[in-house]
Amino acid sequence: MIKNKAKNISILVFGKNNFIATLPDQIRYTTTFSVEVIDNLNQAMSRIQMTPPDIIFVQASLDGSMKLCSWLKKQTKLSWIYCILFEDRLQQLTDRNKYGWQRELEMSAAALKQGADAYIWYLIEEKTDHTLAELTANHGLILAQLTVGLRKAQKYQDLIRTNDILSAIALADSLTELNNRRALARHLPRQIKTARTQKTSLSLIILDIDHFKKVNDTHGHLVGDRVLQLLCQRLQHNLRSQDTPFRYGGEEFVILLANTTDDEALSVARRLNRLVSDEPFALSNKLTINITISLGTACLQAEDDDQGESLLYRADQCLLQAKTAGRNRVINSNYLSSNVSRLKAVSS
Template sequence: MEASILLVGGDDFLSTLLNRIRNLVSCTVEVAPTPSEAVPLIQAQQPDLIILQGNLPGGLELCRQIKDQARLAWIYCIVLDSPVQMLERAWLDRNWEMDCRIEALENGADAYLWLPQNDPHGEILEKEILLQQDRLLRAQIVSGLQMVKNHRELMRTNDILSAIALSDPLTELNNRRALDWELPRQVANARARAEPLSLVMLDVDYFKAINDTYGHPVGDRALQLISSRLRHNLRFRDTLFRYGGEEFVIILSNTDQQEALLVARRLCRLISDQSFAIEENLDLNLTISAGTASLKHVDDSRGASLLQRADQNLLQAKAAGRNRVFSCLDTSPQPDAENVPAARENE
């Protein structure tokens, strides 16, 4: 992808620098005459690199604002001063340059360049000096773009590692670590928006018998098929996690107790109504038990008490005979499949 550069400065600064940069590096260049006009461009497009006119009113404040925002701080900022005429005395010129450099770096600039256009007598600088300036400008831009590229590659690597860490390799569902991260966020969102939030905790009935009878590869395949059936029958706002072993948790955002009970019952029927083709000559009739719970104002911010209630209701469903749902709305949980198999291959 071609690099993107934003130039922020007055008309003379922009006209001088625009073609100069395009001749030095392959990039797309946007311009903004003032910091206030630059802000929406930076927020929307997030350019790789910004070159700011050093003496532009508000320019250094813009640089500091960018670096103070975590999501924008990676943008490489170069402050560039291009005085029309150098001072008569070289030591005054050096002091001026040093003061400008210090102020730019103190305001978060990644680099500062001093590229005067004329000599002390107002004459255009020699061609060799201008070429040297172009080399310096190009080298600084390339260096900045390389740092941005390295940052983005690191972020992509971190995203991949995070996805691996939060994903269950067998079922490709979100794992328990992902639930520990997501549930507090959902609790906070529900409370901020005054919306209901519910959980469903599911457990595959008699799963140990599958592993003991057919072996762990068959058990693993059964979990994959169950996960797939659950995942493809959830609503868009539901989030499915493999909690561990044969247990699953579903976060139901904007869902009250009654709706959660209906969702859980529907999922139980989806599992029990159709057998699972594990192998060419092996179909298993499987069922699940489920417990639901809904967020209360007394629940902790991490959702631990909410999860614990869903787990307790799941235990109630299993104690009542399995293949059913239990919630705080139930007084005596009933089977959620029309016909509970009298004998099943996995029992």
């Protein structure tokens, strides 16, 4: 019996009905994993690309079988798929019987070189009426190779889960549990591409805590860290479903606002500004701290680069302007642009 601890293991069989009928019952009638049968090369390739199986059985006598093995070997992103080639071609079986083990080794090596991970010989036996032939094979060998394939699939799934965990750790800020700057560098270009493809708006907010150094100098860095955590919790609880916050560095944060216009971004920023300034942060029964934040907003423009550097720059300039103007306020790029234009008009 095959013991399969992996979840969602799938087998794609590239073969005809007479081939399927000879497979062990543990494969044909299993509920442990899914089995799909295809006998067309183009359909098989399309299926593998769309939904890659974990294991592939290939009937060598079927048109396109060796091409499928060779193609699969060239797909570096699919290298984890375990391909088992079942040799049922009459000429190869005849040569094997005629020339012995040396010829068998040569043909096995050639098949493995073409892309198969395992090579199983099928025998042709005549029925009693000497008119029909049926395919037979060592079921124990088939099940043994299947077990190898299942182990490989399990290891691949474990590797994917491990990589997902490591990626999540690498893209998360350990103090605030928000996405970090590295995550923003990945996420922002994707958001820009989506916005331009779907012709929707995209805005962002850059904010930081006013006079945060004074908090650290007065109360210590542990209190400062706790203030950052409480601020992030308050922001997260008051963001919309399409808003994604990031810790940009130190006491500075970025919030991506999907499907949000410049005016809507300004409204979101003003609301967050009030939520922070209107209610002090209670760190303990004896310590309550009042903090404020300054915010800059900007909306994606046609001339912005695909990586989002110019968009971030405009928002950052607005944040600097908000701090220069007295802190605890919001400046957006339209306001900043109109002021620059007005100053240029006055000076001229």
